[in-house]
Amino acid sequence: MQYEVKILEPTDLWYLQNNINKETNKFYHPTKNIPFVQQVEIRLENSGVVIQKGALHRCVGKLTHGVYKTDNRLRDVWVSLMTEVDYNAPVYKGSGNVYLEPRGKGQFLHYTAIDISEQEQWEFDDGIFQFCSDNVILGTKKLKFRQMAGSSDGRWRIAIKALNGQRARVVTGTxxxxxxxxxxxxxxxxxxxxxxxxxxxxxxxxxxxxxxxxxxxxxxxxxxxxxxxxxxxxxxxxxxxx
Incomplete structure (x- = not known):
């Protein structure tokens, strides 16, 4: 699983129709908002990706889609011991490109890739998780009252662990x-x-x-x-x- 964060700008026709000189006012215009867009492109080669719910914009290639699921016995044991609730998320497998929902200017995110070893379990604030490789076990952990009072995370956080004997990758957005x-x-x-x-x-x-x-x-x-x-x-x- 590889990914690229792209910044998309308006077409030359848009600049022409809005009477903006692209060469001198590409990044800023005193009276008009130039609509730059940020979009994440995930490239799969016989692999899979689990994405945040509602994050899909489109996908192209020899891909299958479904709902995240791993070995039921392993998942149920881990979820019952380490988390409170299983996590439901869309998963795409195969070869091709998966594009996430574009973000308008002012809503751009900073993306950080984290490699997870089989000995690690990561716990992330609400809204931080963006996508990850499909060789993981996903669950949610309930926050204590004091943790809820001191943050805007709500009641739950996502917990992620790599499958036994494997290394996984998760990408966060902040x-x-x-x-x-x-x-x-x-x-x-x-x-x-x-x-x-x-x-x-x-x-x-x-x-x-x-x-x-x-x-x-x-x-x-x-x-x-x-x-x-x-x-x-x-x-x-x-x-x-x-």
Whole structure:
């Protein structure tokens, strides 16, 4: 599974009809909005992809479509032990191209590809998951009340794990650029905002107040991550830097 994020611009005829000089005003015009569009193209070669619900724009090639499903016994055991609910999503298999719904200017996303080993289980904030290879087990994890109170994720998060003996790939989409960091035992990550967008199963997440009886240093409630594993983080989330 390979993918490419494309930025599509208007045709030459559009520029002509709107009386815009393409050479000098391609990216900005003082009075008219130039409708650039972002679209993800996924290329499959005898492979499969699971995409976010409602994300399909079109697909072309020798492809079959269905609903995500893996070995029932393995799936049911894993879902019952590690998650609360199975995850229902469209899957496309074969050879060809799958195109996701285009996004207009102002709604562009930053995409991050994460390789998942068989020892890892990733948990992602709501809306972060975009698509992944089909050799995975998907489920959802229910958030604690304090986690729900401190975020806009709702009640559930998506949990993803590679099939036994295989490596999988998942692609996330966020409004701000992200990167992967690693922490080890004894290390702690503390953030006063939604800094972490996803983490592996060796990480413990908590949303709690720093200090007691008003002696918290003025920070109030913060996100705290401890343990050992990898985190998907966004340092400039909320800064308006894109």
């Amino acid at each position: 409004s701000a650029i992200t990167k992967i960091i690693e922490i080890h035992r004894g290390e702690t990550v503390i953030a006063d905002y939604d800094f972490v967008k996803g983490f592996t199963s060796g990480i413990q997440e908590d949303y709690r107040k720093l200090g007691h009886f008003g002696k918290g240093g003025g920070e109030g409630y913060v996100w705290i991550y401890e343990g050992e594993g990898r985190l998907l983080v966004s340092e400039n989330d909320g800064m308006g830097l894109g």
